[in-house]
Amino acid sequence: MEGRGRAIVLIGFMGSGKSSAGRILERKTGWKRFDTDEMITARFGRPIPEIFAEFGEDKFRDAESDAVKQLAAAAPAVIVTGGGIVLRASNVELLRRLGRLVHLEADEETLFRRVSRRTTRPLLQTENPRATLAELLRIRLPLYRKAADVQVDTSRMTHEEVAEVILEKMEGH
Ligand code: S3P
Numbered sequence: 001m002e003g004r005g006r007a008i009v010l011i012g013f014m015g016s017g018k019s020s021a022g023r024i025l026e027r028k029t030g031w032k033r034f035d036t037d038e039m040i041t042a043r044f045g046r047p048i049p050e051i052f053a054e055f056g057e058d059k060f061r062d063a064e065s066d067a068v069k070q071l072a073a074a075a076p077a078v079i080v081t082g083g084g085i086v087l088r089a090s091n092v093e094l095l096r097r098l099g100r101l102v103h104l105e106a107d108e109e110t111l112f113r114r115v116s117r118r119t120t121r122p123l124l125q126t127e128n129p130r131a132t133l134a135e136l137l138r139i140r141l142p143l144y145r146k147a148a149d150v151q152v153d154t155s156r157m158t159h160e161e162v163a164e165v166i167l168e169k170m171e172g173h
Helices: 018-029 036-044 048-055 057-070 089-098 108-115 129-147 159-171
Strands: 007-011 032-035 077-080 099-105 150-153
Touching: 007 018, 007 089, 007 159, 018 032, 018 077, 018 159, 032 036, 036 048, 036 057, 036 077, 048 057, 057 089, 077 089, 089 099, 089 129, 099 129, 099 159, 108 129, 150 159
Parallel strands: 007 077, 007 099, 032 077, 099 150
Antiparallel strands: none
């Protein structure tokens, strides 16, 4: 625990269930919840697809890194991150100071089914979203796994079960 806060930091691919588990963990722990996507949309005053369309992915990534820097280690918290947070090692380093990194995973089929319900993910608005997802996953999976303290496979779990398992796993950490 030396030098690390008590936050539960959720990382993982789009559709892995971070936002839903984060809300349940907020209720169960009574801790504050921070969500980097929400912080960015509040700052720009517009939804993520518009931020990508008007300012580009790089500006979004800069805003994402700024959001991580704003998270202070003072109090325990539940921190929900966007799927691309691990693309910058500096983000991971700061998050690791705040607490434990929990990687929510799911099989490719499940992720695709979940993300297909919405059109709010600009990175997947391609001609072949399934192939794009597979390619992004191939690049990112090693990054999530390397950054994480613990992994939880959410493929066959309810959001409530995911939150329970996370809390159980946190006891040993
Ligand atoms: C992104 C994931 C999204 C959001 C943005 C980019 C990514 O968050 O930050 O669309 O690069 O994987 P979710 O993981 O909550 O979908």
